[in-house]
Amino acid sequence: MSPWLAAGQAAGFPCTTASSRESQLAQLAEAAFQAKDPSLAGLLLAVAMLGYLAGQVFGPGAATAPTAFSAGVSAFQSVFADHQMPVSARAKTIAGGCQVMAMSTIVAFGVPPFAAPIV
Numbered sequence: 169m170s171p172w173l174a175a176g177q178a179a180g181f182p183c184t185t186a187s188s189r190e191s192q193l194a195q196l197a198e199a200a201f202q203a204k205d206p207s208l209a210g211l212l213l214a215v216a217m218l219g220y221l222a223g224q225v226f227g228p229g230a231a232t233a234p235t236a237f238s239a240g241v242s243a244f245q246s247v248f249a250d251h252q253m254p255v256s257a258r259a260k261t262i263a264g265g266c267q268v269m270a271m272s273t274i275v276a277f278g279v280p281p282f283a284a285p286i287v
Contacts, residue, residue, distance in 0.1 A: 170186040179284035182226065184225050196212075207245055210247070213262075214269070217270075233273070239269070239272075240266070242265075270286060
């Protein structure tokens with residue numbers, strides 16, 4: 169996730185905190201992978217992504233919480249619930265959940281343009 173975010177921009181400003189916050193994402197995601205309940209695991213992984221995305225810095229702007237949080241929860245829960253899902257499908261589903269959350273994150277600026285998507 170961090171290489172994509174580090175390469176991303178909002179209103180022409182690059183993300184300057186993606187790499188430095190990788191350990192935060194890993195630490196928060198650890199709880200998801202230790203959870204026994206698939207619903208809880210999916211929710212915890214989405215919370216980890218939310219915590220990672222919100223507050224990322226793009227020049228004078230900061231990322232808000234992703235609006236597609238519930239879509240991420242659903243994607244992640246499906247991975248933890250389906251024990252027959254092939255590893256490649258698991259990876260694709262988790263990546264899709266991360267992508268939809270990241271793409272729904274808006275960066276707020278105190279000066280114009282005030283808000284911009286991450287591209």
